[in-house]
Amino acid sequence: MGFDIRKLKVRGRVWKFGDSIETDAINPYYRYPTMEELKQHTMEVYRPEFPKEVKPGDIMVTGRNFGCGSSRPGLVLREVGIAAIVAESVSRLFLRNSISRAIPIFVAPGVTGIVEDGGALEVDYPKGVVVNAASGASVTIRKYPPAIEQIFECGGLPEFAYERYQREAALAARPK
Amino acid sequence: MAQTMAEKLLSRNNLAGRPVSAGDFLEARIDGAMCHYHAADSMVEAARQAGFKDGLPRVWDKDRIYVLLDHHQPTLTQKLADENAAVRREVERLGIRCFHDSEPGIAHQMMLDYGLVRPGELVVGNDSHTLGYGCLNAGATGITRADMFYVLLYGELWFQVPESIKVVLDGRQPNYPIAKDIILYIAGQYGEDIAQSMSIEYSGSLVPQLSIDSRMCLSTHGVELGAKFAMFEADPATSQFVKARTDKPYETLVPDANAQYAKEVRINVDEMPFMVSKPHQFGNIAPLDEVKGTRIHQAQIGSCANGRFEDIEIAARMLKKHKVAKGVRFIISPASQQVYLQCLKAGLVETLIGAGAQFITPGCGVCQPRVGFLSDGEVCITATTRNTRGRKGSTQAEVYLGGPLSVTAAAVAGEIANPEEVFGGL
Numbered sequence: 001m002g003f004d005i006r007k008l009k010v011r012g013r014v015w016k017f018g019d020s021i022e023t024d025a026i027n028p029y030y031r032y033p034t035m036e037e038l039k040q041h042t043m044e045v046y047r048p049e050f051p052k053e054v055k056p057g058d059i060m061v062t063g064r065n066f067g068c069g070s071s072r073p074g075l076v077l078r079e080v081g082i083a084a085i086v087a088e089s090v091s092r093l094f095l096r097n098s099i100s101r102a103i104p105i106f107v108a109p110g111v112t113g114i115v116e117d118g119g120a121l122e123v124d125y126p127k128g129v130v131v132n133a134a135s136g137a138s139v140t141i142r143k144y145p146p147a148i149e150q151i152f153e154c155g156g157l158p159e160f161a162y163e164r165y166q167r168e169a170a171l172a173a174r175p176k
Numbered sequence: 177m178a179q180t181m182a183e184k185l186l187s188r189n190n191l192a193g194r195p196v197s198a199g200d201f202l203e204a205r206i207d208g209a210m211c212h213y214h215a216a217d218s219m220v221e222a223a224r225q226a227g228f229k230d231g232l233p234r235v236w237d238k239d240r241i242y243v244l245l246d247h248h249q250p251t252l253t254q255k256l257a258d259e260n261a262a263v264r265r266e267v268e269r270l271g272i273r274c275f276h277d278s279e280p281g282i283a284h285q286m287m288l289d290y291g292l293v294r295p296g297e298l299v300v301g302n303d304s305h306t307l308g309y310g311c312l313n314a315g316a317t318g319i320t321r322a323d324m325f326y327v328l329l330y331g332e333l334w335f336q337v338p339e340s341i342k343v344v345l346d347g348r349q350p351n352y353p354i355a356k357d358i359i360l361y362i363a364g365q366y367g368e369d370i371a372q373s374m375s376i377e378y379s380g381s382l383v384p385q386l387s388i389d390s391r392m393c394l395s396t397h398g399v400e401l402g403a404k405f406a407m408f409e410a411d412p413a414t415s416q417f418v419k420a421r422t423d424k425p426y427e428t429l430v431p432d433a434n435a436q437y438a439k440e441v442r443i444n445v446d447e448m449p450f451m452v453s454k455p456h457q458f459g460n461i462a463p464l465d466e467v468k469g470t471r472i473h474q475a476q477i478g479s480c481a482n483g484r485f486e487d488i489e490i491a492a493r494m495l496k497k498h499k500v501a502k503g504v505r506f507i508i509s510p511a512s513q514q515v516y517l518q519c520l521k522a523g524l525v526e527t528l529i530g531a532g533a534q535f536i537t538p539g540c541g542v543c544q545p546r547v548g549f550l551s552d553g554e555v556c557i558t559a560t561t562r563n564t565r566g567r568k569g570s571t572q573a574e575v576y577l578g579g580p581l582s583v584t585a586a587a588v589a590g591e592i593a594n595p596e597e598v599f600g601g602l
Binding site for chain 1: 458
């Protein structure tokens with residue numbers, strides 16, 4: 001599911017979490033191996049009501065080191081409808097996972113200071129800011145280099161690989 | 177310009193052929209790729225989703241991809257058996273030559289046991305603890321399944337050159353392993369994201385005294401500090417270890433004298449107490465004495481962090497004169513068959529079983545809710561990698577992390593206890 005991050009603007013209700021939320025909480029696949037089960041249990045060790053009450057279009061705001069621990073993608077968060085994750089900082093593997101599966105994730109130092117749980121937040125990637133829709137308070141988003149923006153647009157790294165493979169195959173097939 | 181080890185490595189492997197420094201993005205040439213149980217279903221599915229109808233059309237280099245079936249061996253369910261069978265079919269279809277199949281053990285340990293990692297290489301693996309190979313001066317890091325898909329096809333991957341953090345370890349190595357305590361101590365002093373996305377370079381007067389086993393614990397746990405790489409310089413111990421296992425040539429990485437470091441931390445291990453991580457977060461650190469007297473039901477030694485000879489040897493040494501407390505399940509899982517054999521030959525297995533410990537098959541199970549589940553309200557102290565809620569089954573169980581000596585002391589006392597008090601003069 002590719003999207004043009006260069007034009008991405010979303011607004012949604014905030015679910016706020018603390019520091020060092022680990023992938024065992026986001027994606028406890030050892031205990032819940034199917035996506036249907038995961039959707040009913042994601043993040044429950046921090047907020048038991050989350051899987052029941054999260055709505056499509058909601059935004060997650062988290063503290064530092066989001067997604068630390070084992071290397072596991074946060075696809076379940078997209079499945080339950082999370083439109084964007086905005087974090088003080090993101091564990092490198094979770095960031096890589098999100099980029100390579102085209103899940104909208106943003107590093108915005110200071111974000112936990114401008115919005116409360118349940119508030120409304122607007123992510124405006126073109127302007128490079130996240131804004132509290134009620135108070136107008138904002139912080140800056142860290143922009144991705146063009147090559148990474150392209151991975152989001154392709155829909156992830158395997159999709160990016162497929163495009164490259166097709167392009168190279170077409171070139172190789174051209175008469176010399 | 178003066179370069180850190182990470183800058184040297186990524187400059188050397190930069191496909192664009194020019195030097196890079198911290199912060200730069202690049203496409204890098206990969207020297208080796210460790211791929212475990214994701215090699216089949218998830219890769220085939222990723223391929224189909226991306227547009228390759230028949231799965232991956234090829235692999236970039238049949239000799240540089242190492243497939244090891246580690247997480248599920250022997251399989252505990254029908255589903256896992258079927259997944260392993262799918263991996264075997266993929267390996268055969270793609271012609272991958274290095275395949276460790278009918279052998280239980282942790283992939284990271286086997287990568288070292290079989291000489292598949294050389295100093296100075298850029299090695300990736302689709303597992304967070306791939307950093308462990310940094311103990312041999314390799315730039316090794318975990319990547320995601322989708323990243324691995326790209327690597328399998330092209331042998332290339334994007335990176336951002338990390339900033340580097342110098343971790344200087346000084347002091348004297350006691351006659352028991354302390355690598356786990358060191359990493360817990362660093363996380364406690366500086367926070368569990370002290371090295372977020374950075375390259376750790378370990379140095380200091382303690383390093384020459386550290387065994388390769390201890391170095392691997394420190395490098396493996398680099399990821400628990402957030403790191404991308406966690407490297408030691410190569411020394412005589414490194415070359416002895418590597419040359420006993422492979423005759424392939426290699427070029428070591430040495431940082432330049434004036435290289436730029438984003439941070440530097442210094443630890444004197446002589447002043448360091450025994451440390452634990454309390455439930456339910458790695459960064460929830462305390463000196464062991466603070467939780468002394470906590471009743472335990474299970475004790476464990478194993479994983480890519482602490483499943484090596486020295487971790488098991490210290491347990492056996494202490495259990496020569498002590499028994500495991502009644503009602504405590506003391507589970508030991510060597511990291512690989514090679515380590516297991518080493519323990520057997522040294523007589524450790526006999527001592528440990530005689531004292532009431534139990535051995536389980538080498539592999540990742542001891543560190544997951546796969547083997548040795550905990551029930552509600554139970555407490556476990558473990559020399560493994562992680563203690564998140566539910567990591568060992570029940571979300572109402574509590575998991576403490578500690579070094580192998582602290583785990584053994586708790587197994588004997590039936591409660592978390594200071595090893596010096598349990599065993600007397602160490």
